[in-house]
Amino acid sequence: MRVVVQRASSGSVSVEGAVVGSLPSPGLVVLVGVTHDDTAADAERLADKVWTLRILAGERSAADESAPVLVVSQFTLYADTRKGRRPSWNAAAPRPVSEPLVDAFVGALRTRGAHVETGIFGADMQMSLVNDGPVTLLLDSAG
Incomplete structure (x- = not known):
């Protein structure tokens, strides 16, 4: 599982022109990618890491500040661009594997007390x- 964590003063995600998720105040925007061998334990561990990362002002965490989190699924985090000009998506897990793990990541954040908003899985989002x-930080469950 890979997550890109961005400290944000604002953020939102829209589908077909309608905002479906946004940060109500400064917080974190988290892009989540899932690969084939990821597990619910990976989602749990990364959610805990994101929630407690001391990357907000004054070396505080989202947990310390009760900062909101905007989570958006992002299969392109597993793009392979080593050959040619067209990325391969083979390392990205298919929807039946990835959607439940993105949901598990969101659920783990909420269990810790986070206000979490999301995009819509599989939608064309802006x-x-x-x-x-x-x-901006990149976290990977593999390392």
Whole structure:
């Protein structure tokens, strides 16, 4: 499982022109990608890491600040671009594997007390984001 975590002063995701998820105040925007061998334990571990990362002002975490989190599924985090110009998506897990794990990640954040908003899995989404800092981190359950 891969997640890109961005500290954001604002962020939203829209589908067909309608906002489906947004940060009600400064917080984190998290893009989540799933590969074939990911597990619910990976989702749980990464959710805990994201929630407690000390990347907000004053080296505080989203947990410390009760900062909101906007989570968007992002299969393209597993793009393989080593050959040619057309990315391969073979490392990205199919929907029956990935959707429940993205849901598990969101559920794990909510269990920890996070206010979480999301995009719509598999939809053509448009994102708006003001990255604060900028601060962007890549976390991977494989390492």
